[in-house]
Amino acid sequence: MKFKMMIIGCLSFLAVGLTQAQDGWNWPADTELEAKGREYNAAYTDYKRSEENLKAKSGLHWLLTNIPELNESIYINGVEIYAGAAKEATDPKEQRVYQDSVLLIYDLRNEIYDNESKWIANKAYYAYQFYRGDKEKVGEAADLFERVMEVNGTLGYQLVPAYFDAVYRNFAYNQAYTTEEVLAKYEKINAILEEEESAGTDVSSQKGTLEQLLVAMEIIDCDFISNVLGPKLEADAGNMKMAQQIFQYSVQYKCLNTPTFNLALEVIDTNDPTFTTSQVRGMRYMQNSEYAKAGELFEKALTLATTDEQRAEIHWDMAKVHANLGRKGQARTSALKAAELNSERTKDAHGFIGGLIMSSSNECRGGQSRVKDYSIFIAAYDAYARAGDAAGMANAKARFPSKEELFTEGFQVGESMNTGCWVGQTVTLATRD
Template identity: 70%
Template sequence: MKIKSAIIGCLSFLLVGLVQAQENWNWPSDPQMEAKAREYNAAYNDYLKSEEYLKAKKPLNWLLANSPDLNEALYINGVKVYAGASEAATDEADIAAFQDSVLTIYDLRKELYDNEPNWIANKAYYAYKFYKANKEKVAIAVELFEKTIEIHGKLEPSSLNAAYFDAVYRNFAYNKAYTPEEIITKYEFITSKLDEDEAAGVNVATSKSTLEQLLGAMDIINCDFIENNMGPKLMEDPTNLKLAKQVFQYAIKEKCTSSDVFLAALETIDNDSPTFSTSQVRGMRYMQNSEYAKAGELFEKALTLAETDEQKAEIHWDMAKVHANLGRKSQARSSALKAAEMNEEREADAHSFIAGMIMSSSNECKGGESRVKDYSIYIAAYNEYARAGNNEGMANAKSRFPSKEELFTEGYQVGDSINTGCWVGQTVKLATRD
């Protein structure tokens, strides 16, 4: 699965402009050291303004080593200097050293000023930016994102959530760092925060799409996981609509729709906000389980939610099967004909279906007083097969017509009319099999 490659590009970040006018400057008491500190402070700021990051390092490093408590601006601007230097450098070892220095500067800032909540999200962002492709260090980014969440309860800006889960994905891919359950827990937490941001008016569509792609790429969601990990949670809390929707979505994707867990999710969703599709699919699942009465109730519900004649035809066809399985053949016939009426593509199937029910009604319709009358149902079946254009069915039905001898014995002639009786209730013209 292709993963979005521009997560950082989505992060509109902070750290704009240079910091020069901080209060509480602690210049060295020694005049010569003070003069040098002022000179180097001006020098690194000039280099920083002109984006000459590699040149800015030398005076900045002198200040950090010789006057570390000069002002917090050293650490705020120091991050910019080393981040810029890491992009300007060409030697891989230098790049790695400069990137590490960015995080070290944050650590030094914490020791002196103890205001980690003010910049922890920035530090997490830089760790992700620098270490996301580093097998040994990507976990640092995850830890810093989680430290940010621990401090603030969430990640801001909202787009950092996608970066956080990408770091989780990479740590899992590189190091198998988490169990599937741990990944799902992290995923659910992030999505809950994205939902909160969305409710507050933030556009989180890109972040949510990225999360879905990353979760899919981890390949941890399969039928066994749905059944054994998500299933028990849903069974414990069957009103958990969010979980039900997740189970439904994953089960459809993984083709695990025959499980009890899928049915439970479907029930939760359908009870909360029924649609034609949820009610119909739920009814079909009950059909598969031979729970025909329940299936009928759901199909009736789906019929009230149907918006087109085609959908209504589908439900009448489903109801025909329900009635047939419950032995209600007359109602089954009515439903099949209604399906054909609303969708002409169902016509052949409907007449073959009716013919099949008639063919299976021999014992039910046998009166035992007249073989001609008893066999007349097969003529009715033949006529239905003929309407369907089902030649094989027609041949099968004709083979069970009464014989010429049976007609003669009972005083009938070919072409005479007779009512089949029973639920079939059709008047047919007699014909013989020979």
């Protein structure tokens, strides 16, 4: 650390008379000091052009110590020279001195020129490169990235992964933050990426790095979501930001069967509903056999749907709601509408209708004509046939009227009959035997 201390100690800037040259160079009024300064300036710049950084630093050090207000270029070049010297050095202790000097030069530059916003991001990235593997100093790198956001109001999206890696390492090495603090930092910089993405920038790589680091920290699980984040949302049920965070983490970490997820979903769907939030809420009520509530939310989702595929999904969901509420005619209508909007649902829809009809034996039984009572199974057979369900067809046919029953009631095979009841279909009479 001797060299670093020498830079710090020797910079008791000389009270020499400086003259402002027209070209922006502040050469000292003392001719002897000016001559020496010009000599060192020429020497260090020659070495820099030759990429001999270890040699260039000597003349530069003299200028920084004796004529610190000479020109801002000595600080700009100084960063490059000491960073290059750090790469060239073979002694780890000497290398660390040069790395520390890079950051010190930024501080000295700021004392004279007070233009931190121009270079603070570069300083932060140098600190990250130098200190990311150092348990004692990695926190300085993280702090400098935060200083960038403080000074400039944001952080360049390209630097986001470096910043969060510094946070990750400081957390891993030093337990420097609480889980809530880590998440707050994550959300803040993830918002930067979201904004860039909305402007058309491809930030998939940066987002991927953030997610990998967050997972590697192992700080989020279902217990954390329910026991830490959940109570916060309960205390502030209108907090959309918290609700969205819980929703995102619950989906990511597969914590969907929790009251906390349900609450977050309700907050989001109430304040900023989307097709997905309303549909998922409806499905949750379906799982709990709360079919009327599920139906209300599916109807809401239908108004938010933007594609036929989404509309088909909701009509299919509504078919199940109606069926569970005993509204079989409406269930059939919804199933057929789903098939109309999405042909891939056609077989499922007709199979579903076949099942509805098969389950209607008791409610459709009039008791006056066995042929008419059994005619609904012919309708079920036709539905199963459209679905390509051989087992369903066989099951339905086994319940057709018999030849004897047709003869006794004066009907013949091939005649038409309306099933009546909610089924209300005209079928062609056939027998099971």
